[in-house]
Structure formats: structure tokens, C-alpha cells
Amino acid sequence: MSWISTSAAEQAEMLSVIGVTSMDDLFAAIPPELRSRSWDIPSGRSEMAVRDYLKSLAARNDSSRVSFLGGGFYDHFIPAAVDALAARSEFYTAYTPYQPECSQGTLQSIYEYQSAICRLTGLDFANASLYDGGTAVFEATTMAIRLTGRERVACHPSLNPLYRRMLETHLLNLKLEIVEGDNPEDSACVIVQNPDFRGTAADYTALGAQCHAAGALLIVSFYPISLGLLKTPGEMGADIAVAEGQSLGIPLNFGGPYLGVLATRRAHVRKMPGRLVAETSDAQGRRGFVLTLQAREQHIRREKAMSNICSNEALCALRALIYMTLLGREGLREVAQQCHSKAEYLKSQLPAASILNTGPTFNEFTVRLPRSAEDVVVRMAGRGYLAGLPLAALGVGGSNDLLIAVTEKRTRVQLDAFAQALEEECS
Amino acid sequence: MQLIYEKSRPGCRAITFDPLDVPTATMPPQLCRVSPASLPEVSELDVVRHFTNLSRRNFGVDSHFYPLGSCSMKYNPKLAEAVAAEPGFAGLHPHLSSDRAYLPQCQGALQLIYETERLLAEIGGMHQVSLQPIAGAHGELTGTLLIAAYHRARGHPKDTILIPDSAHGTNPASAAIAGFKVVEVPSNGDGTIHLNAFKGVLTASVAGVMLTCPNTHGLFEPDVRRICDLAHEVDALTYYDGANLNAIIGQCRPGDLGFDVMHFNLHKTFATPHGMGGPGAGPIGVGERLEPFLPGPRVVPRDDAYALEWPERSIGRIAAFFGNFMIAVRAYAYMLHLGAEGLKQVSEHAVLNANYVHARLKDVYLSAFPARFMHECVLSAAPQAKQGVRALDIAKALLDFGLHAPTVYFPLTVKESIMIEPTETESKATLDAFCDAMLQIAERVADDGQRLREAPTSTPVGRLDEVRAAKELNCAC
Amino acid sequence: MYPDNLRYTREHEWIRDDGGTCTVGITAYASEQLGDVTYVELPRPGAEAHAGDALAVVESVKAASDVYAPVRGRVLEVNKALEERPELVNESPYDEGWFFRLDDVSAAEMNGLMNADVYQAFLKGLEA
Structure with missing residues (x-):
């Protein structure tokens, strides 16, 4: 099987233009002793057979249950126009817009995405995307280290434990200290997450002021949908805001591809990693868009570059832009309001004493069950639910603690039935 | 074209929701934003028309020949998109892998991860593969962190990585971000590594050597095995940058060449779409020495089900879950369809096409190196530049032929470089149209230089003022 | 192009002794190679540096x-x-386009740098 477009006759003609007699001659530069022996790869299969096989693997996954699973990744509604537009091959089969004249579609969409993220976060500049929420935390941290020249990083317990672990891994060969807490003294930054991993929403404005008094930066990791209601990182005085952009019209995808969001203040833009698009004009005065500040990137600056990022998640950023555009000013507020109201309703249907959050929550909260959260998850699966995330699995809660998320997709009927089922399975 | 924000009209909206069927809850005001985010207020048709029209201002592989050197812009099969749309993959929550209670619900995904890793390991001649790294450069970072962990575990931390001057910029950037000093190894006049210079910088403090083979000059490194052996003699590990794997797939394997660790670019070699810059995926392969350090968790077959395990001395998590899973789904479909014979044809036709283009152009544009090119060829527009038409002008002129430009000014080691990678999926007719255009442009250099310097004229905008963009930094509205 | 009263480095900086303090910038060759300069990031006054930092x-x-x-x-x-x-x-690499002034500079170190003639010969070598 192949996707080769050359006929046998054409192949022979091409070989003669090159001046060789066989395809094998083309590989004369590889020393014969290094050529592969046979390798254990199966024979090719037809499109039909491959589709059947992968369908059979997909069928061994269950994505049909009513989901209350969140933990940083959420089951939101995705309007049909997101898929229809992002599936246009002029977008998905294009390369990085290094030739701006034939990439204005890409460049203008990135400019519009950057603008949407600035409007969402209350900050001045957003880059064209990073890989995901966890690597965005890492990039923001190294950016803070560059800006302050300090070698300590304070990691607040509110941060998603997966991101904390990723940060440690990415920094493991550097002489840096990662400390738990929110003490900005001698630190490059304090990293907080809002709402925190267990669901509690807070205002970090005072912490931002403390950071600035101590010469540190405040990094806020946020949940994009929550900014339909919640105070923005900009309003809190954050220097850098980062997010997992999955909730903005990107399917759950079993972990990827997702979207790393990063935004910052004007004062810090020249230390911001990743691509950036700017408006300009051509000789005739027509408006156009180009990549800018590229000289700081790896393909030019090499070992002195601020980041090694090359491919990013532009197609996911396009999805996020289309999603935000379809929702608009009022729609985003409404989605956030629905998520919050439905979560509050579910809370009201559960025993009050079981809820561990002491402060307000947005759409996710933690309950302590009367029995093992894992057992309950298994029993609830049998009744058609993904009941939530047992926190012990990530090392951030007791064995009976369950993190429950509610999105706008859940109906009152589902919430009532879920509360009832949970009560029955816990008794 | 107007910005979507310029089309906004107060009160307009596209998507509506069912009315709230529970009481409206109120968030404490001190936790709320002052006013809603000023996202556009437009109808669904406004949105659809806007983005459809934007898409028409792009060149993609489906519509245009895209001979970008170093990028492997091959055809992205629709089969891969169809399987990626399966709800059993796309709708799967990643935390199903976070707790053993959920593992029975994602067995198909875990099986796919396991099988894809095994297939890539066989293709690369590696012992194990991890799908975690999210991009090629992320794979490089992961690989250099593995190298650091290996030396630390042996009690001999080392601080230097050797990288040829022809390498992609991500190599030195990744090594530096991982905390290494970078020492550059010069090329010789033939465009391959200067072996004596390499020996001169190969000291006991060298932790690793990063190579691309064929290198970014499009040339197979004739001393690759010797370089790996020399590195191993001083206990340095060898890293294979898989950016150019398309040239050798089915012909030889990085593991057999002597490499300890490598990354694969699924969006290059395995035909997953580039998506205007991403998402890609950069799985890494390792030999036995680095296996204990791999990122976790790993998917392993246990009895009659797939389970997760942490390698004994794992560096931790490089991604939250299993990297860009949906990109792996596409790449797996690609590999299953091609199979052993099809994958071998990939490199054969990639090399055939590059050499055919080279043969047709080499008498007009300067061939950068005398040796046989592999999957891409490097030419120089130095003769044209002497007459006032630079590589950049030639690239822009090609756009007016409806052809995407090749890579220009990379590799940095060649003046006025034009780097052409046609890929295996292009037909002879397309290659001929491209070569004809290149030759026609060269003929116009002497008499029509001014028009070439003003190209393109057929695109929605002409050459843009990048200086103004950088000075004004208008990056959001 | 390359004033006689300046000293030059292989990295294309120039330095001028103003009597007590010295002024540093980049040469016309360097600014031409870069093309239109869009941004300059300057050090903090008080920063101390060794040659080559x-x-x-x-x-x-x-x-x-x-x-x-x-x-x-x-x-x-x-x-x-x-x-x-x-x-x-x-526009003005040796005059209005200066970067920073240094003090506590050693005369011996200054004298070790290239004069205008040697620098121009060095540039010829680069082009070859």
C-alpha cells in the first residue's frame, strides 16, 4: 500500500535524468554494513481493514458514560461549526506561516486568537500557543527566572499536581529550587491556580501585591471557561497567566492534542517564549499580519533562545478562537454561569458535611465519601457514570475523597439521578 | 479582510443554550470579573463565512505543492483523519488513565499506545518508545534530560552536548534548556561532520552528541557509526534527531547506526498534518541503557489487560498523560496502511524526487555539495544574488506560480541557501512544474530583476513591513 | 566608515576613550549585517563586566x-x-547610536584591541 504518485515509467525516466540505474543506487551513501536487515513490520493493509481495526480499538474504550470527571480537563459542549471550520484542509494541511503572503489566513486567525486571549485574561500580550497547560506552566516559570535572575520557584498547593510533577521533570537538570507555598521572598515567581485543583475559587490580588513588593512575579494558572465569571489574572495583578485551553472547543482526546495558553504584560513581552503575530502593512498600504520577534526563537538564536519550542498547537488555537467567537461576549458568560449553577445545585443535593471545600467553588468540588472513592467509581461506572476523580490516585487527597466536576452539558434530571445513585452506592 | 472583532454588533450571538433548569447561583462579587470578556458578537453565518474566507488566504498541502526543506510536507491521508474522529478516541477523558478503577474503560486506547510504541521501536531499531513528548523539540528536551539522568545515576554528571553547526536550531536550544553547555562541531567542505574537529572537542565532560542523519544539508553522514563509537568510548551517549527519518525509513535504523536515544516527528515522517504549525508529536525511542529513566507511566501488557507502570528510575512526567494521543492514532493508521513495503517506498520515492529536482536545477542554481543528496537537496542562489536577485526573491516569485516556496536561508552554513524537500507523495508532473518555474525565474534574473524583487503580486498582500511590525508590536486588538 | 579614534573587537563592537570613561557601540559593518535594528536591550547602570561578557x-x-x-x-x-x-x-552607529559608557577601564586592555586599519583588514578576511 502506498500514497506514491509516480508510475513505473515515470520512475524509470526520473532515474535516467538523475543518472542512476536503480532505486537502490540512490542509497549508495549509506555504508552497506549499516543497511537494515529485514525488519519485523507487518504487511500493509487496505484502508478498509485499517479503519475496521482502529474502530475495534475505539470500541474497547467507553466514552458514553455521563461524565462528572474534570481535574483540569472538562467535557464541554462543542458547537458543530468548530469542527466544520477547523477541518478545512487549507488550515490543517498548512505549515507554520513563514511565508506571510500565502499564510494570511493562519496569521490573521492567530492575531485574532491572541486578541481573544488578551480580552479573556485582561493582559496585554498572548503568544500563538504552547503545547498544553503543563508545559505552559514550565515556560512561564523559565520566563520568570529570566526576568528576575532568581533561582527559586514557589509552587502553591493549588496547582494541578500533574503540572507540578511536569515542572519538576522539566527543570530536573537545572540548579533551581522548587519550594511549596506562596512566599515570594528571593523567588522568581509564585505559581497559583484558580480555581484550585480541589475546586475552590479565590482572589489572589493580595498575593500579587506581595510578589511585586518582593520583586517576584505572580503566575496564575486559570481555567478559561471560569473567566466567563471569575476575576481575571489581569485584575489580580498577575504578570503571567497560563492555561490548559482544552475547555475552549477542543475534544478530550485522551490527553492531547491540547492547547497551552500564555499571556503577559507589556513590560515582559520580550521575554515571552513562542511565536507572536503582529499587524503591519505591505507597500500598497494593505493590512497584513506577520510573525514578529522571531530573532529570539530557536531557529535563529539557537542555544541562546528563550525556549526550544518549534511546532506549537496552532490548529487547537484556531479551534479555541472559533469557539470563543461562536460563544461571544454573552455566550461565554452564560456557559460559565450554567456550569457554576449546576455544580451548586448538585452540591445542594449531596450531604452538606461531605463537601470539603470551605470557600466558594466554580464548577468543581471535593466530597469525602463514606467509603473508598475507587470503589464508588467502579460501582457508579456500572450505573453509567464517570463519577469523578479519586484524589488519592494523584497523591493529593484521602482515599475517600472524590473530585466532582459539572459542566453545562449536565441536565437537572441527570444531576438528580447522579445524586441519588451516589447516595445508594455509598450506603 | 476585516477582523472578526470589526464585524461585531452588540446583542448578536451565534450559539444559544437551553434555559437554566436549576436555580441561578451567585458567585461572591469580590471573586468576579468587572465586565464580561469583550468577545465578538456575531451570528453563526458571520463566523462560518469569516473563517472560510480566511482559509482561502492560505496555501495547504491539499491545494499546493509545498517543497519546504526540513519539514516533510507530504500528503496527509484522509484515512488518518477518519479514524481520529472516532468518538471512542476523541471523546475519551485522560483521567481514565489516572486511577486503576477507570482502566477497564480505556483498554483500546492503551492497546493503541502500546502497539504504536512497539511499531516505532522496530522502525527506529530502539528498545523502547515513549509517546509522551508533545513535539519534536519536546522529544529533544526529553532525550537530553534522559542523558543527564543517566550520567547522574552513574555518579559522573557531565555538562556538555556536542552539536554540528548544520543542526536545526532546536538541538542547541533544547540542550541549553536542559542545562547543558553546547559546543558546536564544524562541517567540512563536503557538508558532513569534520571528524578531526569532532575528535578535538570530544572530551570526558561530553554527556552526549546530537546528530541529524541525513543532516540538514540533505547528506548521509558517512562516519556516523564511527562518531557513535568514538562518543561511546568516552561514555557519551548519542542522540538521533528524527527530523530527517523520511530519508532512511526502511533502509537503515538509528539504533543499528549506534544511537542511544532518538525522537520521531510524527507530523513529518508519519504524515500527520502540520496544522499551521502544530500539533505535532515527538515520541522518543531509547536503547536499553536509558530505559529505566523513561518518563512514566508506561503502558504494559499484563495478563489479559493493559496496565500502567513506572520505570524504576523515571525522570517523571514530561506530559500530563500520553502526549498528543490523537496524533499517534493518525500515525498508527498511516503505518498500518503502508506496512513494511510501503514504508520502504516512502524513503525510496522521497530520495528519488529530491534527486530528480536536483538534477533538473543543478546547472542553473549552484549545488551546495558534491555528494548524493538524500530526501532533500540544498542549492544556493549565490549566482543569482550577484545579479541582485536573492534567495528570498526567488521564494516570493514562486508564490506567483501557485507554488509554496522552499526553505530559504537555512541551513545557515550555505550562503543564499534554497533547501528543497519534495517528499515522496508528489508526482513527476508536479515536480516538473516546480522545476520549470525555478528555471523560468532564473532566466528572468538578468532582465526582470525589479519585478522579481517586488514579487509576489498574486497573493492577498504583497511583502509586508516586518520592521514596522517589530517596532509597533501591535499583537492584539 | 571606521573612525581612527576608535578601537574595535572581533565581535564588531567599537570603544572610544573619552578621557576617564569609554563609550561603546557596534560598528557600521555590524549594523549593516543586522539590517534595520528594531530593539535594543541595555544593561543596568552599575553592572560590572569582564571583557567578552x-x-x-x-x-x-x-x-x-x-x-x-x-x-x-x-x-x-x-x-x-x-x-x-x-x-x-x-543611522548613526558611532555617534547617536552608542550603547553604553564604561568606567574603571584599563588602558592596557584597550590597547590590546584592533585599530581601524587592523579591523578593516579583519573585515576583508571575513568576506573572503
Whole structure:
């Protein structure tokens, strides 16, 4: 099987233009002793057979249950126009817009995405995307280290434990200290997450002021949908805001591809990693868009570059832009309001004493069950639910603690039935 | 074209929701934003028309020949998109892998991860593969962190990585971000590594050597095995940058060449779409020495089900879950369809096409190196530049032929470089149209230089003022 | 192009002895190679540097280059005008486009740098 477009006759003609007699001659530069022996790869299969096989693997996954699973990744509604537009091959089969004249579609969409993220976060500049929420935390941290020249990083317990672990891994060969807490003294930054991993929403404005008094930066990791209601990182005085952009019209995808969001203040833009698009004009005065500040990137600056990022998640950023555009000013507020109201309703249907959050929550909260959260998850699966995330699995809660998320997709009927089922399975 | 924000009209909206069927809850005001985010207020048709029209201002592989050197812009099969749309993959929550209670619900995904890793390991001649790294450069970072962990575990931390001057910029950037000093190894006049210079910088403090083979000059490194052996003699590990794997797939394997660790670019070699810059995926392969350090968790077959395990001395998590899973789904479909014979044809036709283009152009544009090119060829527009038409002008002129430009000014080691990678999926007719255009442009250099310097004229905008963009930094509205 | 009263480095900085303090910038060759300068990142006054330490960054649309201290010294003052008008580096490399002033500079170190003739011969070598 192949996707080769050359006929046998054409192949022979091409070989003669090159001046060789066989395809094998083309590989004369590889020393014969290094050529592969046979390798254990199966024979090719037809499109039909491959589709059947992968369908059979997909069928061994269950994505049909009513989901209350969140933990940083959420089951939101995705309007049909997101898929229809992002599936246009002029977008998905294009390369990085290094030739701006034939990439204005890409460049203008990135400019519009950057603008949407600035409007969402209350900050001045957003880059064209990073890989995901966890690597965005890492990039923001190294950016803070560059800006302050300090070698300590304070990691607040509110941060998603997966991101904390990723940060440690990415920094493991550097002489840096990662400390738990929110003490900005001698630190490059304090990293907080809002709402925190267990669901509690807070205002970090005072912490931002403390950071600035101590010469540190405040990094806020946020949940994009929550900014339909919640105070923005900009309003809190954050220097850098980062997010997992999955909730903005990107399917759950079993972990990827997702979207790393990063935004910052004007004062810090020249230390911001990743691509950036700017408006300009051509000789005739027509408006156009180009990549800018590229000289700081790896393909030019090499070992002195601020980041090694090359491919990013532009197609996911396009999805996020289309999603935000379809929702608009009022729609985003409404989605956030629905998520919050439905979560509050579910809370009201559960025993009050079981809820561990002491402060307000947005759409996710933690309950302590009367029995093992894992057992309950298994029993609830049998009744058609993904009941939530047992926190012990990530090392951030007791064995009976369950993190429950509610999105706008859940109906009152589902919430009532879920509360009832949970009560029955816990008794 | 107007910005979507310029089309906004107060009160307009596209998507509506069912009315709230529970009481409206109120968030404490001190936790709320002052006013809603000023996202556009437009109808669904406004949105659809806007983005459809934007898409028409792009060149993609489906519509245009895209001979970008170093990028492997091959055809992205629709089969891969169809399987990626399966709800059993796309709708799967990643935390199903976070707790053993959920593992029975994602067995198909875990099986796919396991099988894809095994297939890539066989293709690369590696012992194990991890799908975690999210991009090629992320794979490089992961690989250099593995190298650091290996030396630390042996009690001999080392601080230097050797990288040829022809390498992609991500190599030195990744090594530096991982905390290494970078020492550059010069090329010789033939465009391959200067072996004596390499020996001169190969000291006991060298932790690793990063190579691309064929290198970014499009040339197979004739001393690759010797370089790996020399590195191993001083206990340095060898890293294979898989950016150019398309040239050798089915012909030889990085593991057999002597490499300890490598990354694969699924969006290059395995035909997953580039998506205007991403998402890609950069799985890494390792030999036995680095296996204990791999990122976790790993998917392993246990009895009659797939389970997760942490390698004994794992560096931790490089991604939250299993990297860009949906990109792996596409790449797996690609590999299953091609199979052993099809994958071998990939490199054969990639090399055939590059050499055919080279043969047709080499008498007009300067061939950068005398040796046989592999999957891409490097030419120089130095003769044209002497007459006032630079590589950049030639690239822009090609756009007016409806052809995407090749890579220009990379590799940095060649003046006025034009780097052409046609890929295996292009037909002879397309290659001929491209070569004809290149030759026609060269003929116009002497008499029509001014028009070439003003190209393109057929695109929605002409050459843009990048200086103004950088000075004004208008990056959001 | 290359004034006689300056000393030059292989990294294309120039340095001028103003009697007690020294002024540093980049040469006309360097600014031509960069093309239109779009941004200059300047050191903090008071910063101390050894010869060869990166003190500033000069950026165009195609390159970002470090500007090194030609000799050991302490930064006395920086050219604030470049923040608003980076194009001065192209328009007036030896005058209005200066980068920073150093004091505590050793005369011996200065004398070890190239004079205008030697620098021009060095540039010829680069082009060959």
C-alpha cells in the first residue's frame, strides 16, 4: 500500500535524468554494513481493514458514560461549526506561516486568537500557543527566572499536581529550587491556580501585591471557561497567566492534542517564549499580519533562545478562537454561569458535611465519601457514570475523597439521578 | 479582510443554550470579573463565512505543492483523519488513565499506545518508545534530560552536548534548556561532520552528541557509526534527531547506526498534518541503557489487560498523560496502511524526487555539495544574488506560480541557501512544474530583476513591513 | 566608515576613550549585517563586566545578537534614546547610536584591541 504518485515509467525516466540505474543506487551513501536487515513490520493493509481495526480499538474504550470527571480537563459542549471550520484542509494541511503572503489566513486567525486571549485574561500580550497547560506552566516559570535572575520557584498547593510533577521533570537538570507555598521572598515567581485543583475559587490580588513588593512575579494558572465569571489574572495583578485551553472547543482526546495558553504584560513581552503575530502593512498600504520577534526563537538564536519550542498547537488555537467567537461576549458568560449553577445545585443535593471545600467553588468540588472513592467509581461506572476523580490516585487527597466536576452539558434530571445513585452506592 | 472583532454588533450571538433548569447561583462579587470578556458578537453565518474566507488566504498541502526543506510536507491521508474522529478516541477523558478503577474503560486506547510504541521501536531499531513528548523539540528536551539522568545515576554528571553547526536550531536550544553547555562541531567542505574537529572537542565532560542523519544539508553522514563509537568510548551517549527519518525509513535504523536515544516527528515522517504549525508529536525511542529513566507511566501488557507502570528510575512526567494521543492514532493508521513495503517506498520515492529536482536545477542554481543528496537537496542562489536577485526573491516569485516556496536561508552554513524537500507523495508532473518555474525565474534574473524583487503580486498582500511590525508590536486588538 | 579614534573587537563592537570613561557601540559593518535594528536591550547602570561578557542585545527582524563588553569595566550610563529610536544604531552607529559608557577601564586592555586599519583588514578576511 502506498500514497506514491509516480508510475513505473515515470520512475524509470526520473532515474535516467538523475543518472542512476536503480532505486537502490540512490542509497549508495549509506555504508552497506549499516543497511537494515529485514525488519519485523507487518504487511500493509487496505484502508478498509485499517479503519475496521482502529474502530475495534475505539470500541474497547467507553466514552458514553455521563461524565462528572474534570481535574483540569472538562467535557464541554462543542458547537458543530468548530469542527466544520477547523477541518478545512487549507488550515490543517498548512505549515507554520513563514511565508506571510500565502499564510494570511493562519496569521490573521492567530492575531485574532491572541486578541481573544488578551480580552479573556485582561493582559496585554498572548503568544500563538504552547503545547498544553503543563508545559505552559514550565515556560512561564523559565520566563520568570529570566526576568528576575532568581533561582527559586514557589509552587502553591493549588496547582494541578500533574503540572507540578511536569515542572519538576522539566527543570530536573537545572540548579533551581522548587519550594511549596506562596512566599515570594528571593523567588522568581509564585505559581497559583484558580480555581484550585480541589475546586475552590479565590482572589489572589493580595498575593500579587506581595510578589511585586518582593520583586517576584505572580503566575496564575486559570481555567478559561471560569473567566466567563471569575476575576481575571489581569485584575489580580498577575504578570503571567497560563492555561490548559482544552475547555475552549477542543475534544478530550485522551490527553492531547491540547492547547497551552500564555499571556503577559507589556513590560515582559520580550521575554515571552513562542511565536507572536503582529499587524503591519505591505507597500500598497494593505493590512497584513506577520510573525514578529522571531530573532529570539530557536531557529535563529539557537542555544541562546528563550525556549526550544518549534511546532506549537496552532490548529487547537484556531479551534479555541472559533469557539470563543461562536460563544461571544454573552455566550461565554452564560456557559460559565450554567456550569457554576449546576455544580451548586448538585452540591445542594449531596450531604452538606461531605463537601470539603470551605470557600466558594466554580464548577468543581471535593466530597469525602463514606467509603473508598475507587470503589464508588467502579460501582457508579456500572450505573453509567464517570463519577469523578479519586484524589488519592494523584497523591493529593484521602482515599475517600472524590473530585466532582459539572459542566453545562449536565441536565437537572441527570444531576438528580447522579445524586441519588451516589447516595445508594455509598450506603 | 476585516477582523472578526470589526464585524461585531452588540446583542448578536451565534450559539444559544437551553434555559437554566436549576436555580441561578451567585458567585461572591469580590471573586468576579468587572465586565464580561469583550468577545465578538456575531451570528453563526458571520463566523462560518469569516473563517472560510480566511482559509482561502492560505496555501495547504491539499491545494499546493509545498517543497519546504526540513519539514516533510507530504500528503496527509484522509484515512488518518477518519479514524481520529472516532468518538471512542476523541471523546475519551485522560483521567481514565489516572486511577486503576477507570482502566477497564480505556483498554483500546492503551492497546493503541502500546502497539504504536512497539511499531516505532522496530522502525527506529530502539528498545523502547515513549509517546509522551508533545513535539519534536519536546522529544529533544526529553532525550537530553534522559542523558543527564543517566550520567547522574552513574555518579559522573557531565555538562556538555556536542552539536554540528548544520543542526536545526532546536538541538542547541533544547540542550541549553536542559542545562547543558553546547559546543558546536564544524562541517567540512563536503557538508558532513569534520571528524578531526569532532575528535578535538570530544572530551570526558561530553554527556552526549546530537546528530541529524541525513543532516540538514540533505547528506548521509558517512562516519556516523564511527562518531557513535568514538562518543561511546568516552561514555557519551548519542542522540538521533528524527527530523530527517523520511530519508532512511526502511533502509537503515538509528539504533543499528549506534544511537542511544532518538525522537520521531510524527507530523513529518508519519504524515500527520502540520496544522499551521502544530500539533505535532515527538515520541522518543531509547536503547536499553536509558530505559529505566523513561518518563512514566508506561503502558504494559499484563495478563489479559493493559496496565500502567513506572520505570524504576523515571525522570517523571514530561506530559500530563500520553502526549498528543490523537496524533499517534493518525500515525498508527498511516503505518498500518503502508506496512513494511510501503514504508520502504516512502524513503525510496522521497530520495528519488529530491534527486530528480536536483538534477533538473543543478546547472542553473549552484549545488551546495558534491555528494548524493538524500530526501532533500540544498542549492544556493549565490549566482543569482550577484545579479541582485536573492534567495528570498526567488521564494516570493514562486508564490506567483501557485507554488509554496522552499526553505530559504537555512541551513545557515550555505550562503543564499534554497533547501528543497519534495517528499515522496508528489508526482513527476508536479515536480516538473516546480522545476520549470525555478528555471523560468532564473532566466528572468538578468532582465526582470525589479519585478522579481517586488514579487509576489498574486497573493492577498504583497511583502509586508516586518520592521514596522517589530517596532509597533501591535499583537492584539 | 571606521573612525581612527576608535578601537574595535572581533565581535564588531567599537570603544572610544573619552578621557576617564569609554563609550561603546557596534560598528557600521555590524549594523549593516543586522539590517534595520528594531530593539535594543541595555544593561543596568552599575553592572560590572569582564571583557567578552554580554551586556546588551541588539535585535533586527532577522537576528538577535549579544553586544559584549570590549574590555573590563563598570556600566556608568546607557543610551536611553535607543529605547524609543533603535534606528539610531543604523543611522548613526558611532555617534547617536552608542550603547553604553564604561568606567574603571584599563588602558592596557584597550590597547590590546584592533585599530581601524587592523579591523578593516579583519573585515576583508571575513568576506573572503
